[in-house]
Amino acid sequence: MRTGIKRMRAIAPLIVLMLIAPLSGLAYADSETPYKTFTVDGYGRMRETQTAYLPLYTFTRIGGETLNLPADLTVTDDGYLYVADAGNSRIVIGTTEGEFVGTMGEGHLVNPRGVFVADNKHVYVADRDAEAVFEFDENGALLNRYTKPASPLYGDTLSFLPIKVVVNKAGIMFIICESNTNGIVEISPTAGGTFLGYFGTNFAATDLRTIIYRAILTDAQRAKMVGNIPATPTNLAIDEDGLIYTVTRGDGAKTLKRLNIAGTNLFRDGAEWYAGSPTAVAAGNHDNVYVVEQPGFIWEYNNEGATLFVFGASDDGTQRVGLSSMIASITVDSNDCLYILDGDQGRIQVYEPTEFTKLLHNALCLYSKGRYTESKEPLTKILEMNSMFDYANRAMGRAYYQEENYETALRYARLAKDYDGYSDAFWEIRNIWLKKNIVLLIFVIAGLWLAFRLIRFWDRKKNILEKPRAVLGKLREKPLISNILYANYYMRHPIDGSYGIAAEGRGGWAAPSVILGAFMLEYVVFKYLCGFLQKTVAEGSYDFFSDFGGILAAMFALTVCNYLVCTINNGEANIKKIYTYFCYSLMPYILLVPVLFALSHVLAANELFVSLLLRIVIYAWALLLAVIGIKEVNNFTAGETAKTIFLTFFTMLIMALLCFIIYVLWAQVFEFVSSLVGEAVYRLGM
Amino acid sequence: MVCKLMKKYIALGAVLLFVFLLIPPAASAQEREGASSGFEGYTLVAESGDYRLYYCEPRFSILLQNKETGTCLESAVSDEKDDGANNKSWTGYMKSGIVLYAIIGTTNTYQVDMLTCKNNIKTSYTKNGLSAAIEFPEYGFALTVEVALEGGDLIVRVPDSSIKEEKKDNYISTVSLFPFFGYSYLDDKEGYMLIPDGNGALIRLNDKEGKYSTGFSRLIYGKDYGFEQTVAVATSELGKSFNFLVEPNEVIAPVFGLAHTDDRQGYLAVVESGDERCSIEAHPNGAMIAYNRCFAKFLLRDIFTQPLNNSNSGTVQSVEAERTHMDLQLRYRLLSGDDANYSGMAASYRDYLLGNGEVALKDTGYNTRVDFLGTDREEFILGTAAVTMTTVENIREMYGRLRSAGVGHVLTVYKGWQSGGFYSLPISGYRADRHIGGTAALTNLIKEAGAEGYKIYLYDQTLRANSATNATTFNAMKMVNKRTYKYESRDEVYRLFYMLMPAAAGNTLRKFTESYINKGVNTLAIDGMSNQLFSYSSRGGYYTRTDTRNAFVNAVASISEKCNLVLEEPFAYMWKYADAFLDMPLASSGYLYADEDVPFLSMVLKGVIPIYSEYINFKANKTESFLKMVESGIYPSFYLTYENSSKLIYTNSNYLYSTEFASYEKTVSQYDAEFSALAKKTEGAFIRRHEKLENGLVKVSYSNGVKIYVNYSGAALKADGIIVKALSYEAGE
Structure with missing residues (x-):
């Protein structure tokens, strides 16, 4: 199971590089909390930030009552905690300060796994071992007992093992049942419990392998395969608007879902970062949502499913307030205090939001309601406290955009890596610029055209350009220059150009190398300095070494492998010629990438198809040149060419494999020597 | 004659014997049992x-x-x-x-x-x-x-x-x-x-x-x-x-x-x-x-x-x-x-x-501590490029702004001043980075500012070595199992650090201080040696924490004769060399079994050495931290940069998420006003007594009779006839 791993973007390598071990004394550990708080920046990277929630206190018992393997808890708006004390088969009611108020459900409950308190104060309990959902009134009197629905739609063979329950304002119950993979069971209270159907069904992940297996295996074999069934949601919560949140273990980016009444997931893209082993979810008071992960992490997401905070940690044995050993449930009270139930230790930890988080919630609220300008005030304070908090930068950018302050919006959007916001602001700025300068622009173009005509006219009359022409002509005759320029000819007339390489010895070593150099230069310039919207690497990160190294290694492998294959296939090219045609094939890239580069600085997001088109042209053209080069210079037939290309790639693969094996062997040798030394150090006590 | 003498001796002997018998010899256990105590099995x-x-x-x-x-x-x-x-x-x-x-x-x-x-x-x-x-x-x-x-x-x-x-x-x-x-x-x-x-x-x-x-x-x-x-x-x-x-x-x-x-x-x-x-x-x-x-x-x-x-x-x-x-x-x-x-x-x-002379009374006059980060590095074309956050000129400008806002005394620990930036470690000589203005400019600033009550201490980590900036293989500390000790970081620029062996660290520090003192300046902030201790092995020998402690104490003691030192969270045996105690924790680690926090160390050291807090610009709860400092007599500390901290995002210092001077300028002068007034009242006095009153008010009594009442609750509270507003404090006689 992959957990907590974001969907990789182009900057994935950067994340991979975030290695092991902490560095003692490097960061400022705030001694008030035993854990750090992280947020996710615009690139989707985890960044440390101010403490979002402080551990307030921990209570190990409610009044004098000890909890035994509690499974769930919920808090009401008027400040009462209801805990499903599974080990003691009861519901324990206490105040949020941990004072004992009463118990409920003794004699009825067997193994209460989930508890929910409706607005009318009715308490709903999902009891797995009693195979029923109980409804008690405020005083603990049993009102209803909902057992397995009789409806054939439920499934005759399915058992009814309710573990979590929530109830909407109409009194309809949404029940998660253990080992029921059809989805959340939806039961209406009418007629002693009417089964309405399944809700928010998860989908089974189908990978390529499963599809292939299904296609080729016999029925008997297929029956033996592990069943590919969707996962049951782990937990659920309901917010004020009746939207239902579910968490499902092992559902990747779709771990957290926000379902409307039709069962549609409103978090379409899924979360960038998600809890790998979620155990519970709670809806916040500001369209936000909390998810807890069993080992001790607490996540807060905004209304778009983007991560605001992750904090918490597993108890390292030091027994500090705020560390958890096995989180079972979470609930949020009206003051945004979090109550986290540690099932293992049978204790409840209370966390309160810090000043920073309170500001954020305020901004969150205003922003989600579209009151952008008002949200600027708390956002400014947040950015004063943490200028790298990208969520605030992004919201700030949007707010300025609404105010038509596009320059500032652009700056914030770029800081926040908000591509859509950036593109919108950029479009506006460009529009304004164009409006202002369109006349001037036309004049400049016209002027240039005129100047060009004038010079040509004079040249024809008085031959004023004779000298430069002569110099250029002389230059052209130099073999190096001539061979470089021949690449241009090759690009436009590849078949004829190939003849030049094969028969006239055009190319050589120097000229193609110059072209390769130019290619590398353009490659890195484009990679690091192109427009923000087209950038595939994080701003400020440079890795020229592997850029150059990669290109050179690829070119070397291509040339050598192609040479090996060509020689045994009676190809006529020698290694110099092969090198030449591969380098010459890069010519479209060299000529057209500057255009692409310029475009990247003037196009907004919705016009990027132009540059995509250009890219396709460049790559297709370069590929074509290489293929024609192989065919013509070696004097191959079409069939032979195809075979050669295939074999070349195969050889490259073998070569890579060989390098890998040699590397592994060397590592073994190194390891052996170092073990020997280690042993010697130990034995001889040096 | 002889007989007479004999008699005398015998008499004397008899008396002596008598006396000897009367006085019990220096106790055998048996006799002690006799002097029983009323405690079973125990003797006095x-x-x-x-x-x-x-x-x-x-x-x-x-x-x-x-x-x-x-x-x-x-x-x-x-x-x-x-x-x-x-x-x-x-x-x-x-x-x-x-x-x-x-x-x-x-x-x-x-x-x-x-x-x-x-x-x-x-x-x-x-x-x-x-x-x-x-x-x-x-x-x-x-x-x-x-x-x-x-x-x-x-x-x-x-x-x-x-x-x-x-x-x-x-x-x-x-x-x-x-x-x-x-x-x-x-x-x-x-x-x-x-x-x-x-x-x-x-x-x-x-x-x-x-x-x-x-x-x-x-x-x-x-x-x-x-x-x-x-x-x-x-x-x-x-x-x-x-x-x-x-x-x-x-x-x-x-x-x-x-x-x-x-x-x-x-x-x-x-x-x-x-x-x-x-x-x-x-x-x-x-x-x-x-x-x-x-x-x-x-x-x-x-x-x-x-x-x-x-x-x-x-x-x-x-x-x-x-x-x-x-x-x-x-x-x-x-x-x-x-x-x-x-x-x-x-x-x-x-x-x-x-x-016992383990601490000496130092000048505990008030300063607001405002630390600056000079420069760090980010990756750039086959190497690194400077990210300059606070230059010497910037500091001069910020000092001017603080002075005109009425801030009288400032203590600054200047970090990342050295050539190559914050992580160019260890520092073996006084060479300031050219991006912050160079050595001469820095020297001038320290002298000028010092004359006006703004003291600048240069920061030296002393023990850490960066494998990417310095050749340190031979000086790297080896653990008892003879493996080199490594710090590993997951940051993007520098990933591997070593710890210096005590002797090497001492020599490096001495070399640096000599070249520093030669320029006529002598204010230094020391980290590492002040708060780390380890056993290590070197060339077949094994050295204990006692050896390490002695080496560190020698190094620090010898430079403390020539330099004014402030120490980063120093261990008790370093206190006597410190003109100031930096980064005093405001709270405990929050163990479940610990019932309450008390400002024990501040009570010991208040009035002896000036104590400065952890950086408060990273605190999410500003009010509470403020009151904590008032309660425990700790002076506030800020870690600031002239530039916006988002510039640091690709450096190893990317954990500094909130440091821009402009954002904190007002807070610094507000804190300065509050704390300097408070410090005047308690100057030179020890904390006599610290108690939590029944109603939750914290009362701190000083040896000069001043009492400070701190209210952490959301409602006004009263004690000794003094009303303390919610989330506030009052000082009384």
Whole structure:
């Protein structure tokens, strides 16, 4: 199971590089909390930030009552905690300060796994071992007992093992049942419990392998395969608007879902970062949502499913307030205090939001309601406290955009890596610029055209350009220059150009190398300095070494492998010629990438198809040149060419494999020597 | 004549003999039994002005009685107080005045005590105590424990020379002296144990109802890097990629305390010798047994893991070849009456430190601490490029702005000033980075600003070495298993750091300071040497934390003669060299079993050395931190940069998420106004008493009569006729 791993973007390598071990004394550990708080920046990277929630206190018992393997808890708006004390088969009611108020459900409950308190104060309990959902009134009197629905739609063979329950304002119950993979069971209270159907069904992940297996295996074999069934949601919560949140273990980016009444997931893209082993979810008071992960992490997401905070940690044995050993449930009270139930230790930890988080919630609220300008005030304070908090930068950018302050919006959007916001602001700025300068622009173009005509006219009359022409002509005759320029000819007339390489010895070593150099230069310039919207690497990160190294290694492998294959296939090219045609094939890239580069600085997001088109042209053209080069210079037939290309790639693969094996062997040798030394150090006590 | 003389001699002899018979010789145990005490099994061995010391030889236990009140502190559980709920091993532990742990082979779980192990004990009595030679023949161990009652102090000492390990493959791992001294059963006594966690914390002696399986157990002066390579223990994928856990605070001072507030009796214990390798233990009831106890556990020898290859797939367990050689000495400062509380403990420790020259009174005048980051590096074309955050000119400008806002005194620790930026380590010479303006400009700034009361201290980490900026292979510290100690970072620019060996670190520091002093400036902030301690191995030799401590103390002492030093979270033995204590924790680590935080260390040092807080611009709760500083007499600290901190995003300093000067300018001058006014009132005074009043108000009384009331609650509170507004404070006479 992959957990907590974001969907990789182009900057994935950067994340991979975030290695092991902490560095003692490097960061400022705030001694008030035993854990750090992280947020996710615009690139989707985890960044440390101010403490979002402080551990307030921990209570190990409610009044004098000890909890035994509690499974769930919920808090009401008027400040009462209801805990499903599974080990003691009861519901324990206490105040949020941990004072004992009463118990409920003794004699009825067997193994209460989930508890929910409706607005009318009715308490709903999902009891797995009693195979029923109980409804008690405020005083603990049993009102209803909902057992397995009789409806054939439920499934005759399915058992009814309710573990979590929530109830909407109409009194309809949404029940998660253990080992029921059809989805959340939806039961209406009418007629002693009417089964309405399944809700928010998860989908089974189908990978390529499963599809292939299904296609080729016999029925008997297929029956033996592990069943590919969707996962049951782990937990659920309901917010004020009746939207239902579910968490499902092992559902990747779709771990957290926000379902409307039709069962549609409103978090379409899924979360960038998600809890790998979620155990519970709670809806916040500001369209936000909390998810807890069993080992001790607490996540807060905004209304778009983007991560605001992750904090918490597993108890390292030091027994500090705020560390958890096995989180079972979470609930949020009206003051945004979090109550986290540690099932293992049978204790409840209370966390309160810090000043920073309170500001954020305020901004969150205003922003989600579209009151952008008002949200600027708390956002400014947040950015004063943490200028790298990208969520605030992004919201700030949007707010300025609404105010038509596009320059500032652009700056914030770029800081926040908000591509859509950036593109919108950029479009506006460009529009304004164009409006202002369109006349001037036309004049400049016209002027240039005129100047060009004038010079040509004079040249024809008085031959004023004779000298430069002569110099250029002389230059052209130099073999190096001539061979470089021949690449241009090759690009436009590849078949004829190939003849030049094969028969006239055009190319050589120097000229193609110059072209390769130019290619590398353009490659890195484009990679690091192109427009923000087209950038595939994080701003400020440079890795020229592997850029150059990669290109050179690829070119070397291509040339050598192609040479090996060509020689045994009676190809006529020698290694110099092969090198030449591969380098010459890069010519479209060299000529057209500057255009692409310029475009990247003037196009907004919705016009990027132009540059995509250009890219396709460049790559297709370069590929074509290489293929024609192989065919013509070696004097191959079409069939032979195809075979050669295939074999070349195969050889490259073998070569890579060989390098890998040699590397592994060397590592073994190194390891052996170092073990020997280690042993010697130990034995001889040096 | 002769006869007469003979008679005289005989008479004299007879008188002498008579006298000799009358006066008991310096006590045999038998006779002591006669002077029985009313405490079963105990005999009186010494007496001072206020206390009587009793001794029970078979269990090597002592009992201290307050003459005036008759209340006692006992060092082993008596039979009548035995709750009978414990196994043989625990019973042996509880009823023994000394408990050793033995290593046999490579296992260190053998408990050696007076009850479960065969032992020979020979006690001789001195004029104010006793000296007991104890042998454990089964293990071949022997040691002598000396106990002396000197005025108001009880001193317990094991001379290093008396410790013997005479059986092959049997080693002493730890020695706990009087592990139950002042114990109590469940909630029998009112009071608390003081633990040196963070600024200080209390474990109340109430019934913990078995909630906690362990108590406080931390090595004094932090963990030993020579034994532990910091490795993230990941419990989940997320935990593997990121380190969420914050390490608990290190133990800065070698003390712990106990107060029985109902008996008005207690002590503050100071580990006087052997503190470099000793842990403070304080366990509340419920941690295995139903007794509260606190003690010092000396570590003589440890087990370590010797890897045999690079992947660490093959390892063997080894025992240290040589044990630590040091006297083990504990001093219990006995407290009674009004002093038997944490305020009394703080005062007692302060008197002790001042009396022994462990601290000297320094100028505690107020400064607002505003630190700056000069420059760091980010990756750029095959190398790195400077990211300059605060230049010398920037500082001049910011100082000007602060001065015009009325800020009178500033203390600045300038970080990342050195050539190559913050992580160009170690610093071996005075060369400022050209991006901040160069050496000459920096020197001028320090001199000019200093003349106007704005002191700039250059920051030196002293122990850390960056593998990417400096060639350090030969100076890198090797752990006891002869593997080089590595710090690994997951940041993008620099990923691997080493620790310098003490000698190399000392030389580097000396070289730097010489070139620094040559320019006529001498203000320095030292980190690393002030707050880290490790064992290490070098060229076949093995060096203990004592060696390291001596090396660090020598280095710091020699430069402190020529320089003004401020020290980063210094350990107790460095305090005397510090003109200021930087980064004092405001709170404790928040252990579940600790019931409340008390500003113990600030109470000890307030009025002795100026104390500065951790950086408050990273605090999420500003008001609370502010009040904490007011309460504990700590001065505020900021870590700022001229540029916006988002520039740091691709550097190793990317954890600095909020440092822009412009955002904090106002806060700095506000804090300066508040704290300088407050500091004027308490200048030169010690904290006499710190108490939490019934209504939740905190009252701090100073020796000059000033009282400060701090209100953390959301409603106004009243005490002594003074009304304190919500989340605010008041100062009164």
